[in-house]
Amino acid sequence: MDILYKIFIDPFVQMGTAPDLLVQTLWDGLVAGVLYALIALGFVLIFKASGVFNFAQGIMVVFAALTLVGLHEHGVPAFVALGLTVLVMLVLAVGVERLMLRPLVNQSSIILFMATFGLTYFLIGAGQIVFGGSPKVMIASDLFLPSGAIEFKGLGGFVSLQKIDIAAVIIASVMVGVLAVFFQRTRIGRALRAVADSHQAALSVGISLEQIWVIVWFAAGVVAIATGILWGARSEVSFALQIIALKALPVLVLGGLTSIPGAIVGGLIIGIGEKLGEFYWGPLLGGGIENWLAYVIALGVLVFRPQGLFGEKIIERI
Amino acid sequence: MLYREVGQYKTSYAADMAIFPILQDRIGLAAILLIAFVVIPLVGHDFLLNTVMIPFLIFTLAAIGLNLLTGYTGLLSLGTGGFMGVGAYACLKLTTIFPHVNIVIWVLASGLFSAAVGVLFGLPSLRIKGFYLAVATLAAQFFLEWCFIRIPWLYNYSVSGAIEVPLRTLMGIPVTGPTATSLTRYLIVLSIVVVMTWVASNLVHGRIGRTWMAVRDMDLAAELVGIRLLRAKLLAFAVSSFYCGVAGAMMVFLWYGGAEAEVFAIDQSFLVLFMVIIGGLGTLTGSFFGAALIYILPIVLREIPAALGLPVHPSTVEQLTFVIVGVLIIVFLALEPNGLARLWQIGKQKLRVWPFPY
Amino acid sequence: MRAPSSREVRLGEALLAVENVSLAFGGVRALTDVSFDIRKGEIRAIIGPNGAGKTSMLNVINGFYPPNTGRITFKGEARTTMRPYAAALGGIARTFQNLALFRGMTTLDNIMAGRALKMHRGFFWQLIRHGPALREEVEHRRRVEEIIDFLEIAAIRKVQVGRLPYGLQKRVELGRALAMEPDLLLLDEPMAGMNLEEKEDMSRFILDVNQQYGTTIALIEHDMGVVMDLSDRVVVLDYGRKIADATPDEVKCDKNVIRAYLGEPHGISA
Ligand SMILES: Nc1ncnc2c1ncn2[C@@H]1O[C@H](COP(=O)(O)OP(=O)(O)OP(=O)(O)O)[C@@H](O)[C@H]1O
Ligand SMILES: [Mg+2]
Numbered sequence: 001m002d003i004l005y006k007i008f009i010d011p012f013v014q015m016g017t018a019p020d021l022l023v024q025t026l027w028d029g030l031v032a033g034v035l036y037a038l039i040a041l042g043f044v045l046i047f048k049a050s051g052v053f054n055f056a057q058g059i060m061v062v063f064a065a066l067t068l069v070g071l072h073e074h075g076v077p078a079f080v081a082l083g084l085t086v087l088v089m090l091v092l093a094v095g096v097e098r099l100m101l102r103p104l105v106n107q108s109s110i111i112l113f114m115a116t117f118g119l120t121y122f123l124i125g126a127g128q129i130v131f132g133g134s135p136k137v138m139i140a141s142d143l144f145l146p147s148g149a150i151e152f153k154g155l156g157g158f159v160s161l162q163k164i165d166i167a168a169v170i171i172a173s174v175m176v177g178v179l180a181v182f183f184q185r186t187r188i189g190r191a192l193r194a195v196a197d198s199h200q201a202a203l204s205v206g207i208s209l210e211q212i213w214v215i216v217w218f219a220a221g222v223v224a225i226a227t228g229i230l231w232g233a234r235s236e237v238s239f240a241l242q243i244i245a246l247k248a249l250p251v252l253v254l255g256g257l258t259s260i261p262g263a264i265v266g267g268l269i270i271g272i273g274e275k276l277g278e279f280y281w282g283p284l285l286g287g288g289i290e291n292w293l294a295y296v297i298a299l300g301v302l303v304f305r306p307q308g309l310f311g312e313k314i315i316e317r318i
Numbered sequence: 319m320l321y322r323e324v325g326q327y328k329t330s331y332a333a334d335m336a337i338f339p340i341l342q343d344r345i346g347l348a349a350i351l352l353i354a355f356v357v358i359p360l361v362g363h364d365f366l367l368n369t370v371m372i373p374f375l376i377f378t379l380a381a382i383g384l385n386l387l388t389g390y391t392g393l394l395s396l397g398t399g400g401f402m403g404v405g406a407y408a409c410l411k412l413t414t415i416f417p418h419v420n421i422v423i424w425v426l427a428s429g430l431f432s433a434a435v436g437v438l439f440g441l442p443s444l445r446i447k448g449f450y451l452a453v454a455t456l457a458a459q460f461f462l463e464w465c466f467i468r469i470p471w472l473y474n475y476s477v478s479g480a481i482e483v484p485l486r487t488l489m490g491i492p493v494t495g496p497t498a499t500s501l502t503r504y505l506i507v508l509s510i511v512v513v514m515t516w517v518a519s520n521l522v523h524g525r526i527g528r529t530w531m532a533v534r535d536m537d538l539a540a541e542l543v544g545i546r547l548l549r550a551k552l553l554a555f556a557v558s559s560f561y562c563g564v565a566g567a568m569m570v571f572l573w574y575g576g577a578e579a580e581v582f583a584i585d586q587s588f589l590v591l592f593m594v595i596i597g598g599l600g601t602l603t604g605s606f607f608g609a610a611l612i613y614i615l616p617i618v619l620r621e622i623p624a625a626l627g628l629p630v631h632p633s634t635v636e637q638l639t640f641v642i643v644g645v646l647i648i649v650f651l652a653l654e655p656n657g658l659a660r661l662w663q664i665g666k667q668k669l670r671v672w673p674f675p676y
Numbered sequence: 677m678r679a680p681s682s683r684e685v686r687l688g689e690a691l692l693a694v695e696n697v698s699l700a701f702g703g704v705r706a707l708t709d710v711s712f713d714i715r716k717g718e719i720r721a722i723i724g725p726n727g728a729g730k731t732s733m734l735n736v737i738n739g740f741y742p743p744n745t746g747r748i749t750f751k752g753e754a755r756t757t758m759r760p761y762a763a764a765l766g767g768i769a770r771t772f773q774n775l776a777l778f779r780g781m782t783t784l785d786n787i788m789a790g791r792a793l794k795m796h797r798g799f800f801w802q803l804i805r806h807g808p809a810l811r812e813e814v815e816h817r818r819r820v821e822e823i824i825d826f827l828e829i830a831a832i833r834k835v836q837v838g839r840l841p842y843g844l845q846k847r848v849e850l851g852r853a854l855a856m857e858p859d860l861l862l863l864d865e866p867m868a869g870m871n872l873e874e875k876e877d878m879s880r881f882i883l884d885v886n887q888q889y890g891t892t893i894a895l896i897e898h899d900m901g902v903v904m905d906l907s908d909r910v911v912v913l914d915y916g917r918k919i920a921d922a923t924p925d926e927v928k929c930d931k932n933v934i935r936a937y938l939g940e941p942h943g944i945s946a
């Protein structure tokens with residue numbers, strides 16, 4: 001009885017009696033969720049246009065952040081370093097298309113997926129060889145990102161919002177908006193969507209498949225830079241971030257692999273769900289459930305909806 | 319007359335279905351076993367046994383386990399590390415509770431526990447496929463890792479939070495624990511790996527192996543020829559996790575002599591997966607090649623420059639390994655999805671017709 | 677061509693009856709209120725223009741799609757839905773329009789896989805692959821070799837099927853279905869994309885299977901010549917509806933059928 005009380009009643013009582021803590025937890029979850037969504041967005045871009053489930057997206061985030069900070073360490077001014085990082089991501093996109101996607105064309109999707117594990121390891125190794133393995137500090141202030149916190153009194157206590165988190169939410173929302181417009185309104189965007197339906201359609205718009213691959217990988221790289229800056233500014237820049245980046249995977253399967261709104265909603269569900277779970281139910285299990293809750297939530301959803309929350313129902317043909 | 323003809327058919331098909339139908343292959347196998355069981359124990363010193371052979375064999379077993387699931391049945395798992403961990407912790411608990419039972423029995427029995435856990439996490443595989451399933455196995459990986467850290471009962475409440483391997487003897491000879499010699503441990507590991515490889519080869523060459531490969535290649539058609547998908551997939555999860563569990567138990571009890579939960583983290587899952595990919599998906603020989611390449615690569619990267627008087631920093635070795643392994647994965651997937659095992663076959667084929675090019 | 681009189685004699689009672697089956701995918705109505713039967717021992721052709729619902733019909737029969745309405749009676753047992761596994765167990769085998777072979781396996785293994793339901797040696801015998809497990813394997817191997825000889829594919833026994841040319845793959849797929857020793861064999865365009873010679877071979881195999889083993893066959897085929905030669909009775913589907921059900925000769929002259937095919941790229945070629 002006691003345990004049932006602790007699971008089903010007590011957490012809600014706590015939420016009611018200390019609303020400030022609840023709001024604080026929700027906010028933390030929201031910020032984490034927005035960042036997950038941003039990584040997931042990179043996945044969706046690539047998956048939609050090339051059918052590749054890019055496991056390396058999380059590492060691309062770390063790699064981008066590391067490049068940016070590493071260049072700055074070598075005396076390159078912040079915004080020049082940012083420009084160079086964009087260039088590096090372009091080179092990466094071209095390299096991936098030439099050296100990985102082209103030779104693997106027509107392979108089954110699971111093989112392509114595994115190939116991106118190779119890319120992941122390559123980026124981890126190469127990134128460390130070039131920029132060193134020790135954690136670095138994001139050059140947030142050089143990029144005019146705010147620091148410090150705003151505190152609100154009320155709700156029987158106070159809620160504190162980090163300014164960088166507010167910036168993260170704003171920047172992420174803007175990026176999502178821009179990408180949505182890009183997909184819906186521009187010629188290239190429409191071609192990208194066409195490619196998702198049929199490669200023939202894309203060719204008829206006059207864009208080759210190869211070009212499209214480069215474009216989406218580059219777009220995903222730019223999203224990775226933004227994610228890397230924001231995330232790096234909240235903690236530090238190191239390959240330990242990859243474990244957090246992996247969380248984008250459950251976000252993705254929750255939202256469905258092809259849906260941008262899905263990625264966002266999935267990110268929020270996972271972000272808020274795991275923070276609430278950790279704060280209110282975690283202590284019952286000794287804490288640390290944040291590490292697996294996201295995956296278990298995704299697993300639970302998949303069992304009932306194998307196509308994710310937003311994916312279209314797949315009727316297999318034979 | 320009729321009887322004889324029946325007998326003829328039987329022997330000829332049975333011979334045709336033998337796993338090594340070619341004489342040279344059988345001789346080669348015998349030679350390898352001789353070297354492994356006799357020559358290496360005679361000439362091998364601690365470095366060779368402890369740093370090369372024992373880990374190589376243990377990784378091979380884990381790779382075979384994962385290969386049964388991913389290479390043969392087509393179910394991609396990222397939970398190998400977790401399943402190996404289940405074996406290690408189960409073995410610790412078993413030998414703690416029943417200290418007088420032969421430790422080798424517990425090493426094998428611990429595989430049953432990972433098999434059970436594997437089946438549990440394999441249940442969703444009926445509905446979930448491809449990378450969705452891979453993500454689902456991540457749930458197993460992270461959940462199990464968490465259990466290893468947060469449930470003190472599992473590591474006998476040791477202060478360090480690590481597994482401390484107790485001394486266990488077999489007929490008076492120490493087998494596990496600090497006083498066990500590397501030779502004893504090597505021979506036990508070798509025997510287990512040889513027997514389990516033989517069993518795996520029996521499975522994949524028979525009805526069950528066909529069932530698995532049918533599920534891998536076209537699951538819908540498999541169901542239409544009367545294969546029960548859930549059963550086939552769960553059996554693959556069970557057998558695969560059994561192998562991984564035994565590998566995990568051996569890793570801690572017969573190699574490290576003690577380990578923290580970190581050993582069974584996701585990196586381990588990837589390492590074993592890479593062995594499978596590079597060695598060759600769906601070939602058992604490949605698992606040996608893959609384990610050799612991935613495990614021995616860093617040793618070579620470290621030792622060769624050191625021998626040339628250019629010592630390389632350990633972290634550089636690790637980073638270089640990452641880069642090389644990453645590139646190898648892409649290269650093999652693109653050019654030779656059947657991995658090193660396929661290259662080996664092509665090499666043998668060339669030898670067979672040598673010296674004539676065709 | 678066989679004489680009509682012998683045909684009547686061959687036909688037994690209904691092995692399978694489809695009653696008022698309808699099936700829709702979202703807005704697409706693949707089948708609407710279709711009824712027909714397949715009698716024991718006959719070769720039943722199902723024809724119709726592209727997208728008429730022929731493949732969907734086979735998918736309903738072997739349990740791959742549950743129909744929205746209607747029911748199916750097989751061997752006297754009525755059912756609305758069942759798993760494909762149960763269909764296989766009941767004796768329904770199948771080939772596919774777009775090939776569904778186990779591409780990574782050899783010809784031999786593919787056909788051996790068709791014996792899945794007939795092999796019973798348990799897991800523990802499989803672990804050692806000696807004694808009963810090996811005996812069973814050899815016994816079924818002999819049966820499979822007969823099929824391989826029958827289909828004249830002995831030379832490609834140990835070749836991975838993914839590397840075979842299309843025509844041979846179709847043959848291997850037929851072999852896999854035959855290995856199940858089915859009571860009802862469903863063939864979805866077994867001759868699509870074949871040249872004349874390959875078509876003749878395939879026709880011969882189908883007739884032989886029907887005559888030697890008495891296997892009942894449902895056949896989807898676009899080539900009217902083949903349909904005329906092989907089939908005892910023909911069902912014609914168009915836009916998911918049954919528009920005719922008669923002997924080949926009658927169907928050829930049916931007004932509705934001719935109208936359905938007019939404007940279709942392939943038309944009737946007899
Ligand atoms: N899994 C599915 N999901 C959605 N629509 C489907 C599915 N399978 C079939 N259809 C639709 O149902 C209709 C009938 O298809 P079916 O494949 O049965 O036709 P068919 O007669 O076999 O044609 P063909 O001669 O081209 O093989 C078509 O409009 C097709 O697009
Ligand atoms: Mg069809």
